[in-house]
Amino acid sequence: MAAAATMFGGSTLAEEVKFTTLTSVQLAAMLEKKDFFFVNVHTPYEGEIKDTDAFIVFDKIADNLDKLPKDRSAKIVLYCRSGRMSEIAARKLTQLGFSQVSHLSGGMIDWKQSGYEIIEK
Numbered sequence: 001m002a003a004a005a006t007m008f009g010g011s012t013l014a015e016e017v018k019f020t021t022l023t024s025v026q027l028a029a030m031l032e033k034k035d036f037f038f039v040n041v042h043t044p045y046e047g048e049i050k051d052t053d054a055f056i057v058f059d060k061i062a063d064n065l066d067k068l069p070k071d072r073s074a075k076i077v078l079y080c081r082s083g084r085m086s087e088i089a090a091r092k093l094t095q096l097g098f099s100q101v102s103h104l105s106g107g108m109i110d111w112k113q114s115g116y117e118i119i120e121k
Contacts, residue, residue: 036075
């Protein structure tokens, strides 16, 4: 059973993982016709992707639901620097009943390596 827990990020049942993992190319295409709420969950601030709607620290996302769409079926895309924090936040949001959560695999590191721009303020 330990192997199964590792394969599913600490979860022992595959169906508990209810969020989608996006590649940088998929996210770039989605941003062309943006119809989702876009959240940077990285801490500390290390830049952002254009059209970010909110900045919520990954492990405080449950304390900041007022900053997210009220409709729990709204599309939400999360990202961070490497993908680790956004995956944790995505898992938390799905546990809280959000049904259309995605996160960027590889985060801003992969985004930049894929040739896309990171904004630094």
